[in-house]
Amino acid sequence: MAANDSAAVRTEGVWKTFHQEAEEVHAVRDVSLTVERGEFTALAGPSGSGKTTLLNLIGGLTRPSQGRVWVAGREVSEMSNQELARLRLEEVGFVFQAYNLLPVLTALENAEFPMLLQGVDPAERHARVGELFERTGMSGLEDRRPGKLSGGQQQRVAVVRAVASRPALVLADEPTANLDSTASEALLDVMGELNRDLGVTFVFATHDSRVMERSRRLVRMVDGAVAADERRA
């Protein structure tokens, strides 16, 4: 079946099975899902429901045991490691629960890092990150190393890093889990704005009710399968 090129993500009958000793554990069961470009989607569910694994499958960090995954019209399932790396660099931005900024780089260098790998012109890199830092309230903190930033600030740098290279989608795994409520609200405001103003596609894995409330589509997962898929106005 041909991929729907207008979709940011499409999965078709995806399974992910882990083998623990003699036992098979199905982390993701037969998930078929389409995320259109510009969506602000939350994958919600309790711990162990398979949301992070599904996010990893979409981002090409792990391969499906069965089924197919397309990102921006490109089939991920059969790609080589090299091709997957290229896909992540060009089409996917990641925001992690633990921020995961590179400690040897400044805030600015962290934010520019994917563009540095893409070979984007320095002036263009600075312009894009400068604008996003302005939007996210990070201006003036460009030269700080991650260790000198608060959790909220680090996560904002991580969001800028994920968005600045203009990927087809941003995958955010529990982005607010380590933040207090003020920092969480501020971060969600930033991501909402980026989605609304720049059309950035966000897919969250979360069990934070604030994220679920703000998402325009809520996919509930139970035991690795999609239990409900609600769209909101």
Next chain:
Amino acid sequence: MHARVLVMLALRNLRRHLRRTVLTAAAMIAGAVVMVFSFTLDDGSHEQWVDSGVRMGSGHVTVERPEYRVSRRIDDRLADDVRRAAEQALHSPELAPHVTALSARLGITGLASSAAGSRPAQIVAVDPAAEADFGTIDDQVAEGRYLEADDGLAACVGAGLAESLDLELGSRFVVQAQDAEREIAGQLLRVVGIFRSGLPAIDQMLIHVPLATAGEWLGSATDVTNVGVVLADSDATALVVDRLERALAEPVARGEVRVMGWEESDPTLATAIAVDALGNYIIQGFLLVIIAFGIVNTVLMSVMHRHREFGVLRALGLSPGQTGTIVLIEGLALAAASGLVGVGLGILIMWYFLGDGLDMATFMEGAEDLTFGGVQVDPVIVPIFGALRMVQITAFIVGVGCLSAVYPALRAMRIDVTEAMKFDR
């Protein structure tokens, strides 16, 4: 662009864990210093052995008839035109700078007799002035003096032979050998000097006599059996042999003459040096292995410590090969810097403390009488700082540093990204 980013990340990671980096570098620097110490002294002692061996023997290069090395007979004299061609080539602008001494000798076996009895002898007829520059016998005269230009029936005799024949300074004795007419001819000589080389085989056999005296005694005029050449640097041996062979191409092709380097004319010494050098390489190899384990341990710890970072890099778009490359660059940069610093430091230390030589007699009783590979060993070893050797030591250190980073790099490449992202969460 990727390469620059990878280099930047690698260098910043080294700077980030400065203490670990400095400790690892210190181990490699210490290794390089030890290697400089060991190799410069080893090269120095080898050069001394070669110098001692060739001066006691037939030079770095010798020109002689092919049969002479075994026969040691007066029949195997060099043809006059061959000798002249060889000496002309050695005085040419290309070879002259390499040549420090040249001695044309007539060496034969014979019998030395006195009232105390007879002993086989190795009789070497020399030009006293040329031989004084060429050999070491003149420096090893224990009693009397060495031969002089206007000496007639004079001889400088090994201490062992003098003792056997009960000879003293001024004693007369007779030497007998086959002459140019294949007759046995005798000559009365007077002892003007007794030398002690430290090598029993030499001291019990060798007699130096003036070439002019031998020419009259044996009817060989100014003929010689070989032309020996001492060079400023033994590394030039192959070049000089090659040029002489070209200059003497026709007699060489006719089998009338042979040009030999010291390794061919003195295989015992060449083998002894090769064995000693191999031993040193093996010891240095062990040292490098120990250093390598230290580096592997440190770099591997650094990789494990950055497990999640490597996961992040992969998630951001680096391939497994690129994450491994970061680790390899770290190893290469650390090893290159350490190798250069270590070799530089080693040279400075050696130059400052041992530039005039390391006197083994300070540590070893009886070092003055030590022999090795058929030559007497000078107890003072003067280190040699060859450019090629320094490059070799740097290359060893860099090679070990890079090889030590291979396994940690493979570990970094094989990181499971999803597991790495969970790491330390």
